[in-house]
Amino acid sequence: MLKHKYRLVVALLLFFAGMLNYLDRSALSVMAPLIKKDLHIDDAQMGILFSFFFVGYCLFCFVGGWGADKFGPRRVYAWAAGVWSFFCGATALATGFGYLMFVRILFGIGEGPMGTTTNKSISNWFPRKEVGRAVGFTNAGQPLGAAISAPIVGLVGLNFGWRISFLVIALLGFIWLGCWLIFFRDRPELHRRVSAEEVALITADRPANPAAPVLPADLSRQKKHGILFYVLSMPVLGVAAAFFCFNYIQFFFLSWLPSYLTDYQHLDIKSMSIIGVLPWLGATLGFVGGGVVCDGIFKKTGNFLLSRKLVIIFGLAIAAVCVLMTAYAATLGSAVALITVASLFAYMTPQACWSLLQDIVPASRIGSAGGFVHLLANLAGILSPSITGFLIQYGGGYRSAFILSSILAVAGIVVMLLFVRQRKVDSIRLQAA
Secondary structure (H helix, E strand, C coil), X not given: CHHHCCHHHHHHHHHHHHHHHHHHHHHHHHCHXXXXXXXXXXXXXXXXXXXXXXHHHHHHHHHHHHHHHHHCHHHHHHHHHHHHHHHHHHHHHCCCHHHHHHHHHHHHHHHCCHHHHHHHHHHHHCCHHHHHHHHHHHHHHHXXXXXXXXXXXXXXXXXXXXXXXXXXXXXXXXXXXXXXHHHCCCCHHHCCCCCHHHHHHHHCCCCCCCCCCCCHHHHHHHCCCCHHHHHCCHHHHHHHHHHHHHHHHHHHXXXXXXXXXXXXXXXXXXXXXXXXXXXXXXXXXXXHHHHHHHHHHHHHHCCHHHHHHHHHHHHHHHHHHHHHHHCCCCCHHHHHHHHHHHHHHHCCHHHHHHHHHHHHCCHHHHHHHHHHHHHHHCHHHHHHHHHHHHHHHHCCHHHHHHHHHHHHHHHHHHHHHHHCCHHHHHHHHHHHC
């Protein structure tokens, strides 16, 4: 069976890339209690460190997407994985706030291309009818990486010191890099292990081109519009805004959930490492389930855009309610349960955003457009951790942080309803034809 489904190998490679990526980036939040004590860093400074990761990350979301279009995802991902693994390991040498800030920026540069390069890889390797499940499965590795980060990084840090945990994760990244270079090629047509039948299946129904396979003549017509035509369109900006609102919640949880459990709920690091897994397991289910639901609705209705919009709106709505209720949760159990449900439904939205983008933008522009969307969406990574840190240190504490996240989830729903409409998407397709 694998002979005719080599794309499953590609899906697994992308799945483990996402897992390692989030294992890397969440390690600082898991080790925050130990690092703050060892290096004498307060909550406001820690929030700045979480945010500075996204200074480099946001810029290279776009650069990585452009590079994936121009040089292919194989080379871009290899470069990115090497950089992020190296600077993850370099975190172990930290001596203070300034060094950590510098390393986090460079670490973010390495991780920036991941999302858009993953999306470009899926666009090249999967037929349109499988896009939702492919995006959902491959991206499910991300919250799963955050889930295993708590027990792995937490327990390694407790037993061997927080510096060793970063070195272990860096080693895993370099192992993945070797597998990527061995097993991945930019397109199925270029891989000798992919059967002719599978190549035909994929090329006949590639994303971002529902009518026909992408031919050289089609590409020349699509390129008559520059990238600004697509990225400044209302539907693409709407997807970016909804993605931003999801990301605000995601990076609030990713950066501050361990500290919330230790500082506010008074858990020790060992207990936090176990209980902190639950929200990320919920997020993993949301990623996979969201992709299945998207494809299921599409199969029933034949409307690709509607299937993605419904999942985004429904997911953000449930997340908004649960996050707001968490602000007033009276017990640890109720708080963790609400955060887990919020994570499950919130994480149904990003793969819907990614696959929706593939339906709006032509295949020749998907890397650059995805990079631009990812850049805008990940500005939330700069804002969310630092705003939360200042709210905890000087403002209304964790309660006000949960309330703000809930409000932004509702804002994402409003933008999706107003900006992403079938008529506007059809107009972009017509002008691209």
